[in-house]
Amino acid sequence: MISVFGSANMDLVAYVAQAPRPGETVTGREFRTVPGGKGANQAIAAARAGAGVAFLGAVGDDAFGPGLRAALAEAGVDTAGLRVVPGPSGVAHIVVEDGGDNSIIVVPGANGAVTGPAGRDAETIARSDALLLQLELPMDAVVAAAHVPRGVSSRAEVILTPAPAAPLPAELLEAVDLIVPNEHEAAALTGRDDPRDALEALLGLVPEAVVTLGARGALYGSRDGTRLREAAVPVRAVDTTAAGDTFAGALAVARTEGAGPARALRFASAAAALSVQREGASTSMPHRHEIDRLLEGL
Ligand code: ATP
Numbered sequence: 001m002i003s004v005f006g007s008a009n010m011d012l013v014a015y016v017a018q019a020p021r022p023g024e025t026v027t028g029r030e031f032r033t034v035p036g037g038k039g040a041n042q043a044i045a046a047a048r049a050g051a052g053v054a055f056l057g058a059v060g061d062d063a064f065g066p067g068l069r070a071a072l073a074e075a076g077v078d079t080a081g082l083r084v085v086p087g088p089s090g091v092a093h094i095v096v097e098d099g100g101d102n103s104i105i106v107v108p109g110a111n112g113a114v115t116g117p118a119g120r121d122a123e124t125i126a127r128s129d130a131l132l133l134q135l136e137l138p139m140d141a142v143v144a145a146a147h148v149p150r151g152v153s154s155r156a157e158v159i160l161t162p163a164p165a166a167p168l169p170a171e172l173l174e175a176v177d178l179i180v181p182n183e184h185e186a187a188a189l190t191g192r193d194d195p196r197d198a199l200e201a202l203l204g205l206v207p208e209a210v211v212t213l214g215a216r217g218a219l220y221g222s223r224d225g226t227r228l229r230e231a232a233v234p235v236r237a238v239d240t241t242a243a244g245d246t247f248a249g250a251l252a253v254a255r256t257e258g259a260g261p262a263r264a265l266r267f268a269s270a271a272a273a274l275s276v277q278r279e280g281a282s283t284s285m286p287h288r289h290e291i292d293r294l295l296e297g298l
Helices: 038-048 064-074 109-113 119-126 139-151 183-190 195-202 243-256 261-276 288-297
Strands: 002-005 009-016 030-036 053-060 078-085 090-097 102-107 130-133 157-160 208-212 218-222 227-230
Touching: 002 038, 002 119, 002 139, 002 243, 009 064, 030 038, 030 064, 038 053, 038 064, 038 130, 038 243, 053 064, 053 109, 053 119, 064 078, 078 109, 078 119, 090 109, 119 139, 130 139, 130 243, 139 157, 157 243, 183 195, 183 208, 195 208, 195 218, 208 243, 218 261, 227 261, 243 261, 261 288
Parallel strands: 002 053, 002 130, 009 090, 053 078, 130 157
Antiparallel strands: 009 030, 090 102, 208 218, 218 227
16 A cells, blocks of 8 residues: 655646736636646556555645545545645646746645644554655655654655755655656756766665656666666657656555566556656546556567
């Protein structure tokens, strides 16, 4: 079982020829509300990829809260640990221009009210095989969650997606087993632009690291000396939104099923390659049978 302690946002996406300048009003072409947030995305990705998943986080008592819960539940995610707090849910206000440029305002809302897991939430983490963390919740809460497995001698491995990029406190790093940044986050964390150098620097911080490289695949390293490079599955990408979250969720599933690093990378790459061929975030995440079928054909 996998626990995801993270954010849930409603993405409010407006499609427009050109984004308005200050003071200007423009008429958009289309509007969509899409459940998102890195935590919810990873939970849905892991559930679709075949794991039992519990989501721990918060939504507001507004109209978006039930929609976010329903999206998780529909994917088979256990939402008993999804609190309802007074005030608005987290939202990402996204303007997509015809040229493909987008601008995004994230208002954390209920995500900003999440505190370190206690009681039943801590027990859920303790019972898990993996705990997935990202950085869209208050840092103190993320640090507290990362320490739950060690505090109770749980076998849960702690997997951190360090996004959005932020300086990582030592108390967080000491509790992380595997870090999964994209190449930009890896560079921001280590000051090394070359992803291979960044990978080596990350292994000075945590025992295992995966640096994702978009269409160029992913690098893996472990303190035991293993180094791997996994090419991306060659596909025609139409929308890479949440490729990273799909990759992280699927990677966790493979590891909790006992796959070694090479097989886990391959499984995650296949899941992410399927997701980039479809539009949307959670809507694009593949089901297990689709991942298995793609892997059989490779
Ligand atoms: P996002 O922020 O869009 O969620 P990310 O920047 O966190 O993504 P990426 O490194 O872009 O993550 O992609 C994660 C993984 O998804 C890659 O390692 C690769 O396996 C897969 N992937 C991404 N883009 C493509 C593509 N164009 N074709 C095939 N696979 C892709």
